[in-house]
Each structure stands twice: as structure tokens, then as C-alpha cells.
Amino acid sequence: MGEIKLTDIKKSFGSVHVLKDIDLHIKDGEFIVFVGPSGCGKSTLLRTIAGLEKVTGGEIEIDGKRVNEVTAADRGLAMVFQSYALYPHMSVRQNLAFGLENSNMPKAEVAERITEAARMLEIEPYLERRPGQLSGGQRQRVAIGRAIVRRPTAFLLDEPLSNLDAELRVSTRAELAALHARIGSTMIYVTHDQVEAMTLAHRIVVMRAGKIEQVGTPLELYNTPANRFVAGFIGAPHMNFLSAEVVEQEAGKATLLIGGSHRLLVPIAGHELSVGDKLTVGIRPQHITLANDPGSLTVKVRLVEALGSETVIHADLNGEKLLAVVPGQRQISPGDDAHFSVAGAPLHLFDGNGLRIKDK
């Protein structure tokens, strides 16, 4: 069992409020990812769950029991640290055994668990080596192994892939997903990399400035971001934001003016908008296509990044930046005029406060 419930969690260091009213219910066996820019409090939240930091207010429950006063050792959780935090003076075997010996486990069982974890993570050949003699990837496995042998209620992973090189990160990411499928325990994973979040998570928790901005499955966040921040954070490259003004309105539909001259007809069912309202329109770069007809957006090309399979076009629309990712290779160069079409693209509308205007 590994059900974790956070109610109204507050944490401050002196007068700095790092976490503000966090409410979250993590189900047993779920792979949940905390994502957000650095300094948003995601690591602090993880450390509060671990018991390494005391909360200033609110309640943490693990499997229905309040654990606010329970020490880190007795919460039954295991943590994988960003720096791996392997004990450098102990062999890999001793590293794995340390936590088990501390809970007075019989030697035979300790040995058995280490063998099992070592086999699962393929670190058997290195068991007698010191962490200093291992490569980054091997150290990372040992760090995960040290968590696995404890058979914890939940795994807490603090940016475990950030110290690996790009190639290894991709393969380890896949292994981590496979490991979760195999063990089935709850995993809470902290990262600032939204690609990791998208690929690993059952549910993503997007945080900003100590607050949860949105909780949802990766596709929910991608398709219906709750606000401008989430919209900008999830997805690569970032979503384009264009300022717009409502110029006409009829039943369930509104006409917006973007880029100074271009008119867009959008459905706004169930929303009260009046002529003159200022909005923000979000368009993902992948949803923009190149067009020939003059009725589309005319932009000035600033930079072209040819990636082979696709081309990234940085463009300028009346002083607003616009990014387009178009498939294939294009004959287009900086300084050219281009026509962007957003016809048929899913549009995300945000009101003056940056909140999503729902399109039911």
C-alpha cells in the first residue's frame, strides 16, 4: 500500500513561504511527477513527504495514518537523491545493506534482498566496488537499488536523471518506467524537465511558486492546460501566446482580432465575453502550418532552425514572437515574409487573469 494524502500543506523558512496550501491525493501504485521551474518548491514538497523537512501547517497521511510527527526513518519511504548520495566509503553491497542492517534485519534476508535487487538492476558485477569506481549510470542504479531493497511503501525520486548525459537519460527513463511497471509501488518523481514528466507520469503535478497550478494526466495538461503558465510549461517548444481582442460576438461564437489585422472565429460556448475584451490566444508551434493564401497571418522570418525531419521557424508578427514547427525541410530564410495558417489548429484561450476559457 502506498497511498499518500496531503492536506493544506504549508512550509515556510522564516518569512519565506515555500509551500502554500498544497492539497494532493496520490493513489496507491501511481507514478506521479512534480514538475515546475526551479525554486517552485517541488523538491521541498518531496522532502516534506519524506520527513526530512517538518511542515509548518497541514497534514500528511500515508495509508490513512497521520505522519506529521513520524520521523523520516519510520515513514517507510525510500528516496533517491539527485546526487545519488551513495556512501563513498562503503562498497555497493554495504551501501545497499546499510538501511536494512539499521532495521535489524537477519543477515540471510539482507543478503537475499541485495541479490534480488542486484539482479533486477544488473549491478551484480559491481557489488564489491566503491561508488567512486562506478560510472554515472551505474551509480544511479545503485541509488535506485538502495531504495528497492527497503521495499518501501513509496519511492521518492528527486531529479534522479539530471546528472546523466542525454543519451543515458533516455534509456534510464525507459528502464525506470519498466521498473515501476514491475514493482507497482507508488512513485513520486521530481523533475524540472517536462519531457521526463510527460513520458513517465500517470499524473503530473505542475507547481509554481509553492502552489499547485494543475494536476492531471500528461495529455490532459497538454490538451487542456488550466492556465497560461501550464500551457507555456508543458510542451516543447513552448506554446505561442498572441494577444487578441474580441471584436464581434454572437451566440456561442466570437471573432477575435490577432496580429493587428487577422480575424479568428472561435467557439466560446458558455462564456460571457463582450466586445473589447482582451484575451490571450495560445497556439502550439506544431499546429501552425505554412500557407500560400494571403488571408493567413503574414509574418517576418527571424531565424530558421533546420533539424532535418522538421524545421523550426522563429517569426515576428507585429512585434509578437511566433514559433512554428513544420514537418520536412523548407526553402525559407531569415528576412523572408511567410504566411502562417492557424486554420484548424486547437486554440487555447486565456482571459485577462491567464485562466483558461473553457470551450465546452
Added chain:
Amino acid sequence: MGVASRFILRRKGGKGWHWTDIVTWLWLVGGLIIMFGPAVWLVFSSFKTPAGLAEFPPSILPYVTQQATVQGYDKPLQLFEAKLPDGSTRVLAEVRRIGIMSQMVDPKTPGELIRVNINDRTPVRTLSFATENYTQPFVHFDFLRYLWNSVFVTVTATLITLIVNSMAAFALSKYEFKGRSVAMLIILATLMVPLSVIMVPLYSIISSLGLFNNLWGVILPTVATPTGVFILRQYMLTIPDELIDAARMDKASEWQIYWRIVLPLTAPALAVLAIFSVVWRWNDFLWPLIVLSRRELYTLQVGLSIYSGELNVQWHFILAMTVVTMIPVVLVFIFLQRFITTGIAGTGLK
């Protein structure tokens, strides 16, 4: 010219002597003489007889003037190489000296006295090592007892120093508590208080604790050193906190974190402090002299002072025993020097 000389005479650019080569040589040779000269002089002087020590001008090697027993004279006479008026040189024995003239005899023909100007004679000297400087103190004085006292004080004080200071350093580097930096500051401030200032109060504390004339009275006041706390704290600050968090998650108690994680990782700094502590305690003189007044409790350094009496300083014994007392410190340095370098490098950069 072997490999060694080619290595030693290697020069900048390969050909010719650049001025930096000469400066380097002078610097290194000068350094060698300044650093090593006194030690060499001490060791050689420790093998000199009292007469050899009083000699002027002094020599580095222990020479003695050769002596010969001459028929008709009770005491052995000193041998000289004398230049005679006829221009020949002969080895003669000096009977007595009157003013600038020396009365000498030829050991082969003792009957005839020869008068020689003292400027025309030079002593016949040979190398001789006065090993009795070393052997006699062992026989006449309680050298082994002093040695044991010194070893006991040094080893015990060093062990307690390492434990106590590392505990303080652990708390000051790894725990957040109010007044932490104030505590550290106060500890460091005591660096500025010399022993002579606290000597009297310290003495009254030790004496009221009944530790006067007790080796523990020498050990206990010295074990908490600000330098030690500072060295260890600075080193422990470089141990990542994540390791300690990891140990906490691994159900380690605070004692286990200290003993099994922090202490082993502080080994290089502990080695440095151990060397310092051994040298300090071994060379301590003033405080043991104050606390210990019974002979059988003397440490080596205090024991050595016995040889310098009010009227008569027995330099030959002092020098010989100084060499003996130097040996353990030198050994400690030889065996632990790699820890010093790694430790000092380690405390500076990561």
C-alpha cells in the same frame, strides 16, 4: 653520468645554464641547508663529548683529539702534529702548556721534552661517536619511565582530542540550531587566549579536581582544541547534506550517522589533526612541568630539563635525548605525511 645526475642537472631549454636554473639551484640548496642543517647538526652534536661540544670553532662531525699513554705519565696525553724548528713534522704528546709554549714529548722517546709554539701544532683528531651519550641516560635516569609517560599522554590525549573535537565539529557543521555561529565564534576566539593567561586558573581547577601530579591533569585540559574543531568543521561542511539525509532515510540513528558516515568521510582531516595533536602533546613542556612535580610522572620533555642543572648543563645528554624524543614525531610524519597532503588539499578544494 647516470640517470640520477642527468635528472639533477636537467636545465631549462636543454642547453646552457639559464639564470632561472641558477636561482632554482641556489634556492633549493639554500632551503635544504636552512631546513635540514640544524637537524643534522643536532644529530652529529649529540655524538660529541662534552669537550667536543665546548670546542671553538665548532665542527659538524664529532671529532676527538687522539690520546696516547706515554711512559712516565699517569694520565693519557693528547697527541699533536707539531712543526719543529728544523722544518720537520712529528706527532708529539703534550705534557703541559705554559703561555704560548707547549711542552711536548715524543711517545717513542719519553725522556726528552720538546718546546713548541702552540701555533705550530695541530691536534691529531679522529672521528668518534660518543654513544655513551645515548646509553648512559638509559642507565642513570628513568628514561623508559619518561618515555612511557609521554607515550601515554600523547596517545590518550590524541584519541580523546579526535573524538571530542569531531563530535563538536559534527554538531557545528551538520545541525541547525540557534547560536550555532556564536558557539563557533566563541570556540575560535579562544585561539587568541595563550596558555600563560589561563595557566593560574587552570592550575587551580586541576588542583581542586585532585588531578595535580596525575597524568590525567596533563591530558584533560588539552583535549578540546579550537584548531581541531575548526579543521574538522570546515572539512565536514564539504560532506554533502544529502548523504546525511540518505542515512536518515536508511533508519540510521544520529550516533550512527556520526560514527558510520561522517567520521569515516572525515578521515583525511582526522589524520591531519592526529598529527598535529601528537606533535603538540609530545612537545608540550610548560603545562606538564606545572602539573607534574613527582619524578616518576615526568614526561620526556620535562625529564630532559633535569639535565640542565643550576650550575652545570649537560648538553651532551640533552642533545642525545632530544634526538631520541624527535624520533616518534619524525616517524609519525613519515607514515602520515600523505594524509597531511591529501587532507590539506581536501580541506581546500573538492
